[in-house]
Amino acid sequence: MRFKEMASKISQWLEESKEIVISSRVRLARNLADFSFTHWAKKEDLAKIVERVSKEAKTSSYLKNALIINLKELDDIDRQFLMERHLISREHAQGKGKERAVIIGDKEIISIMVNEEDHLRIQVTESGLNLIEAWRLATKIDNELEKGLNYAFSEKYGYLTACPTNTGTGLRASVMIHLPALVMSRQINKVLDAVSRANMAVRGIYGEGTQAQGDLFQVSNEISLGESEEEIVGHVEKAAREIMEYEKGARKRLLTQLEERVRDSVSRAYGTLCSTYTISSAETLTLLSKLRLGTSIGLAKDIDIPTLNELLILTRPAHLQEIAGKKLSAPERDVKRAAFIRSKLGIKSSE
């Protein structure tokens, strides 16, 4: 385990995250023309790709002081830790044995996965609803890297990728969005169905195949071919704005129709977090979600969004283990998590 220091603070995009739309992310899928796609490439070639991309990254003006980490050198907890911080995907964390790396820029805004499904996955994450800024920065990094790397590109199809759904722009724009009122009032499926019909994908907080937890959802474009980058970014941003309005409407109705119940649920969530001695990761996310809702509708005055953001990430299983500096069983983590939460809230309440 080697991320003890990093595990005690949160990334900039989360630190500054806002209500409802927590963060915006753009990723570009790129491949090097001189090598087979990751899944077909030989081990030596994968190593060469890591080497070539790392070398180029070091020259980039956006990646000064970047961490270049070979995932093979990490243990399971370290890799899970990077996944919990959204720096690498679940697939990248699990891809056993394969030569692969991640390049992490200052403040964790930029991360480049090397030899995930594609040779390069350039990711930029910004706080709140800010896809355009994320897209601009991703494009700048991409342009810089392209000077030294020979990307696989077709005049007809655009950027070539391992999976055809990414071919074209290779762009995926996504937002992480917090929808507790839509969940509580059972309108969430209606809204998510409408999102799907607009060719958007809805996923859990750790991407494809993961479950929504703590009322957090990821909404992104489904395909990247046939639309310009600007159109894709614009469509996702528009969808996010619409969902945000639905959520705001649901919050207003909840406050009008069920104020006492919502107040009770928010207040109990705070009471439980202040008094627990053993708590699971899932329950923590559920309670934090209620408090996040509470702060936005004025019902949780004892806690603020920065504290909630900290608790959201620092209570994740691998974070707790990095801070402890050792592997912990689930019951041990539950006790550590409870102690950590109480100490965080204790500091707040005695201020």
Added chain:
Amino acid sequence: MRFKEMASKISQWLEESKEIVISSRVRLARNLADFSFTHWAKKEDLAKIVERVSKEAKTSSYLKNALIINLKELDDIDRQFLMERHLISREHAQGKGKERAVIIGDKEIISIMVNEEDHLRIQVTESGLNLIEAWRLATKIDNELEKGLNYAFSEKYGYLTACPTNTGTGLRASVMIHLPALVMSRQINKVLDAVSRANMAVRGIYGEGTQAQGDLFQVSNEISLGESEEEIVGHVEKAAREIMEYEKGARKRLLTQLEERVRDSVSRAYGTLCSTYTISSAETLTLLSKLRLGTSIGLAKDIDIPTLNELLILTRPAHLQEIAGKKLSAPERDVKRAAFIRSKLGIKSSE
């Protein structure tokens, strides 16, 4: 509604109640020889019984300043209120139209139901495990009343009662006992089965046909014929002591094996009660039970037994309505209950 003042304080036996065995009660069933049993008696006769017993009670040295209440003059909430305080049975509260009364002694230690199943049901309740004291006092009152009342008594069978299970001594000795650790460790059924095999009855906190709530059980003798009064009282007291030992053993094991979980559950119960804005009667009893367990094993330092005793009774539905001075719907009561609990705990925590 007429018990607003009474509803703001608790009876002496509960105020002084101890851990595990909350209270001990003895009741004597008696009937007047000159009248049919309650269920067969004419309305005029029932009225005469009320009159005769009331007159005699007024002369008793144990019933100075006693309240004599004709239940027909009370509304539903008043009658439920008396039942919640264990001053009358559920049957007595519900016996619509029938001429019936209750005589309540000072500090609510003595209560005599008139025209319940039997003409007289003389009840004495003491704190903790103290059946002998309760039995002595009940006998003294009984002897005094017998001077002026002609009891139905047979040399062969003893005191005659409406139901044969009460014939003989007419005595029922019961204890209200708090068994959270046996419930939590799933040993409760085993223990209660053993109790039943020893010819004891186990009931919920409001007597026959009511459910156990908040881990509170009533244990009493099943029959009252063929044993002396002393034997009956002795057997129930012995059974209570044995159950108490089982519960103590279960508490020790819980603390050894599951300390973190028990600490969590106790602490969360306190956190929830401090922060709730709407809470049902059932959930309140569940949480109070955890805190009562917590105080006895040193895990609930923010609260004491007297406060728990107060909350146990003053949060009951009819109590809340007596204090409010009006009929309240269930959701209204839940909000009032939460406010009452918060205020009680707030006062405690700011001391």
